[in-house]
Amino acid sequence: MVTYLELVDKIKDAVREKAKEVPLFKKNQAGAIRITAIPHCAEAYAWLNGNVHLHYSGFEDFDFEDDAICERTYPIVKGGKLTNDFGSRADPKRVNFYSYTAMKIAYLSIIKDYMDTYTSSMPSRLKYDKDIIARNGYGVCAGAVCVPIAKEPTNNILCGDLDDTYNFMDLYISVSGANPEDDEMCALAGINALEEFDPDNGLFIGHGGEYED
Numbered sequence: 001m002v003t004y005l006e007l008v009d010k011i012k013d014a015v016r017e018k019a020k021e022v023p024l025f026k027k028n029q030a031g032a033i034r035i036t037a038i039p040h041c042a043e044a045y046a047w048l049n050g051n052v053h054l055h056y057s058g059f060e061d062f063d064f065e066d067d068a069i070c071e072r073t074y075p076i077v078k079g080g081k082l083t084n085d086f087g088s089r090a091d092p093k094r095v096n097f098y099s100y101t102a103m104k105i106a107y108l109s110i111i112k113d114y115m116d117t118y119t120s121s122m123p124s125r126l127k128y129d130k131d132i133i134a135r136n137g138y139g140v141c142a143g144a145v146c147v148p149i150a151k152e153p154t155n156n157i158l159c160g161d162l163d164d165t166y167n168f169m170d171l172y173i174s175v176s177g178a179n180p181e182d183d184e185m186c187a188l189a190g191i192n193a194l195e196e197f198d199p200d201n202g203l204f205i206g207h208g209g210e211y212e213d
Contacts, residue, residue: 004048008035008072010193011173018189019076024178025186030084031076031177034101035190038069040167043151045070048169073098076177076186084177101174103139104183107132108172112146120144120174121184143183144174147191 015033019025039045048070075082082098108120110132121142132138151168173190175183 003050004037004070005050005072007193011035011190012072012074014193015173015175015186015190016076016078018186019175019178022178022182022186024182025076028081028084028177029077030081030097031175031183032073032082032097032101033076033186033190034071034073034098034105034172034174036069036071036102036105036172036174037169038172039169044149044169073101076175097176100139100176101144103134103137104141104144104174104176105139105172107138107140108144108146108174110138118146118148119184119188121180139176141183142180143176143187144172145184145187145191147171147173147194149194 012033012035019031025031037044037048039048045068073082076097083094083096086093086095104120108118111120112118119142120139132140134140148170149168151166171194173187175187177183178186
């Protein structure tokens with residue numbers, strides 16, 4: 001059975017491999033990868049936190065923390081930097097890629113349900129556009145992707161419907177450190193790792209019932 005941390009390692013390695021093709025990453029040895037999982041049920045939360053016993057007999061057996069977020073962040077290059085100076089010694093113009101990966105996810109998370117998009121390269125046209133700015137915590141540029149993960153029914157009363165597939169979690173992959181297009185290219189490379197899910201987990205890329213139109 002594939003564990004969540006094994007999956008994270010596969011995503012990280014796929015992103016780093018693609019980053020080798022990006023001149024800025026090779027030159028600066030700086031950038032960040034953020035992998036963020038938002039569980040939608042107790043079963044997902046248990047799996048994300050290393051509990052291999054995915055099925056529970058009743059709600060009293062596990063306390064699901066609503067809206068809990070599980071994250072892992074890595075340098076884009078092994079042993080690399082999470083910040084870089086792009087200016088001069090007098091005016092370094094230091095950029096923190098660690099925090100900017102989170103800002104890109106914050107942006108994508110607010111537009112994806114309204115814009116029917118799963119990448120942050122889609123420009124927002126929400127009525128409160130003026131509030132979606134860096135000062136308010138949003139990284140309005142490409143470089144983040146969201147993958148909805150669904151699960152087949154397992155007669156588990158803790159999650160979803162007994163007859164239909166259900167929403168398991170949303171998985172975000174965010175990259176920062178190069179130009180936005182290259183950041184997104186690297187983030188998209190991480191999605192390939194999802195194809196290696198253990199079939200016995202019953203997890204797959206796709207929407208559960210709540211996402212359907």
